[in-house]
Amino acid sequence: MKRQIDIEKISSCIREILIALGDDPDREGLRDTPKRVAKMYEEVFAGMTLSNDEIAQLFGTTFDEEDMVEQSSNRCVIVRDIPIFSYCEHHLALMYNMKVSVAYLPKEKMIGLSKIARIADMVGRRLQLQERIGEEIAEIVEKITESDAIIVMIHGEHSCMTSRGIKKPGTLTTTVTYRGERINHDSDLRQELLMLMK
Ligand SMILES: Nc1nc2c(ncn2[C@@H]2O[C@H](COP(=O)(O)OP(=O)(O)OP(=O)(O)O)[C@@H](O)[C@H]2O)c(=O)[nH]1
Ligand SMILES: [Zn+2]
Numbered sequence: 001m002k003r004q005i006d007i008e009k010i011s012s013c014i015r016e017i018l019i020a021l022g023d024d025p026d027r028e029g030l031r032d033t034p035k036r037v038a039k040m041y042e043e044v045f046a047g048m049t050l051s052n053d054e055i056a057q058l059f060g061t062t063f064d065e066e067d068m069v070e071q072s073s074n075r076c077v078i079v080r081d082i083p084i085f086s087y088c089e090h091h092l093a094l095m096y097n098m099k100v101s102v103a104y105l106p107k108e109k110m111i112g113l114s115k116i117a118r119i120a121d122m123v124g125r126r127l128q129l130q131e132r133i134g135e136e137i138a139e140i141v142e143k144i145t146e147s148d149a150i151i152v153m154i155h156g157e158h159s160c161m162t163s164r165g166i167k168k169p170g171t172l173t174t175t176v177t178y179r180g181e182r183i184n185h186d187s188d189l190r191q192e193l194l195m196l197m198k
Contacts, residue, residue, distance in 0.1 A: 047125035134177035
């Protein structure tokens with residue numbers, strides 16, 4: 001899918017927005033703003049140039065620790081409170097104070113821990129819904145580990161709810177995604193992992 005972010009186009013659109021706001025895009029303080037915003041978009045939307053398969057490939061370092069996995073077939077890995085940012089697709093507004101926690105039961109492959117944080121970070125760099133961030137992280141972790149028990153829990157604040165519209169600062173949204181046969185059918189395991197993720 002390898003898509004390019006069109007810096008020139010974003011820059012010229014931002015210039016038009018400045019004009020539509022009634023400001024002068026050629027005044028000193030705004031002269032470089034279209035270019036700056038375009039570069040910022042290139043950074044914060046970097047995940048839009050990659051498919052989930054490509055992210056899985058990019059961060060797919062795994063360890064085939066068969067013995068270890070066998071011995072610990074009922075043990076889990078939990079990476080908690082990974083801070084990320086994202087932008088909501090409805091208002092292009094910032095999602096902030098976001099914390100992602102991922103739990104999974106290793107099957108044959110164990111993923112490098114930092115890669116879980118890298119995946120969460122990259123998935124946040126798309127126009128998103130909080131629910132979809134969880135689904136996409138879970139899908140990528142499943143592609144890499146082939147685990148049948150994955151949970152992704154996300155807490156986040158949405159500036160489209162806190163600084164505009166209904167304006168309720170402090171409102172925290174929590175979403176939970178389950179992925180895999182085992183987690184979908186084993187409610188005890190679900191409860192245990194959820195407790196450990198809190
Ligand atoms: N489910 C979900 N909804 C979101 C997310 N981010 C923003 N929204 C919601 O998307 C909805 C868009 O609703 P609309 O009625 O089309 O837009 P609006 O008139 O700006 O809505 P208000 O925010 O209520 O003023 C709002 O209720 C937002 O709170 C998200 O990550 N997940
Ligand atoms: Zn929004």
